[in-house]
Amino acid sequence: MSIKYAILGLLHYKDMHGYRIKAHIERNFGNMWSINYGQIYPNLKKMEEEGLVTKKDVPQTGAPDRKLYALTKEGREAFTDWLFSPPERGLLMRDPFILRFIFFGFGDKKASLKLIDEQIENYKVQYEERKRNVIRWKDYDVYVRLVAELGLSFNEMVLNWLHHARKEIKKSIDADLAEAAGQLGG
Numbered sequence: 001m002s003i004k005y006a007i008l009g010l011l012h013y014k015d016m017h018g019y020r021i022k023a024h025i026e027r028n029f030g031n032m033w034s035i036n037y038g039q040i041y042p043n044l045k046k047m048e049e050e051g052l053v054t055k056k057d058v059p060q061t062g063a064p065d066r067k068l069y070a071l072t073k074e075g076r077e078a079f080t081d082w083l084f085s086p087p088e089r090g091l092l093m094r095d096p097f098i099l100r101f102i103f104f105g106f107g108d109k110k111a112s113l114k115l116i117d118e119q120i121e122n123y124k125v126q127y128e129e130r131k132r133n134v135i136r137w138k139d140y141d142v143y144v145r146l147v148a149e150l151g152l153s154f155n156e157m158v159l160n161w162l163h164h165a166r167k168e169i170k171k172s173i174d175a176d177l178a179e180a181a182g183q184l185g186g
Contacts, residue, residue, distance in 0.1 A: 002082070003035065003039050003040070003043050004043050004046075004047060005079060005082045005083075006025065006029070006035075007021055007040070007043060007044065007047065007053075007069075008047070008052065008053075008071060008075050008076075008078065008079040008082075009079060009083075010024055010025075011053065011069060011070065011071040011075065012071060012076075012079070015056075015068050015069060015070040015071075016068070016069060017058075017066050017067055017068050017069065018037065018040045018041055018044060018067065018069075021040055021044075021069075022035060022036075022037060022040055028133075044067075044069055047069075047075065048069075050074075050078075051072055051074045051075075052071070052072055052074055052075035052078055053069045053070060053071060053072060053075050054069070054070050054072055055067050055068070055069055056068045056069075056070065097115075097119050100115070101116075101165075104169075109169055109172065109173045109176070110173065112169060113166060113169055113170065113173070116162055116165060116166045116169070117166070119162055120159065120162050120163065120166070123155060123158055123159045123162065124159065126155055127152070127155045127156065127159060130148065130151045130152040130155050131152060133148045133151065133152075134148045134149055134152055136148075
């Protein structure tokens with residue numbers, strides 16, 4: 001996801017400061033995308049230089065001024081151009097666990113089962129959070145609701161796959177043990 005366009009999209013709702021942008025992304029997009037301040041502020045600065053956003057200092061009592069960013073006409077136009085441009089590419093699965101999973105064959109199969117069990121628990125927690133999001137966003141906007149439903153379906157699919165993977169690996173471990181027992185007895 002392009003940080004620039006995510007920020008421009010969020011600024012359609014209301015003017016925001018960097019902390020609020022990060023908090024919104026983490027709360028609403030955290031299951032599919034992560035972001036840090038080192039990505040937000042340089043992008044906001046560049047967008048300000050490009051004339052896509054404006055920055056206003058808002059005084060605060062006992063704290064430094066807060067920088068409030070607002071969308072400009074040019075920002076709205078750039079966002080609309082991006083919004084209706086052809087899609088860049090298909091779905092990317094950037095899950096660190098899946099990358100590790102690919103290489104589990106080089107390690108201890110029993111240890112991999114433990115990690116799969118931990119991942120199943122993580123996805124169960126995430127699944128419950130996504131169910132709450134579907135409920136929270138059901139009347140919000142058709143597009144937001146549909147993405148929430150996609151997240152829930154995707155989570156459910158990954159949980160099913162993890163259970164299947166666990167079963168297959170357990171079967172492989174049992175076969176290895178039976179073979180080893182056969183060799184000892186034979």
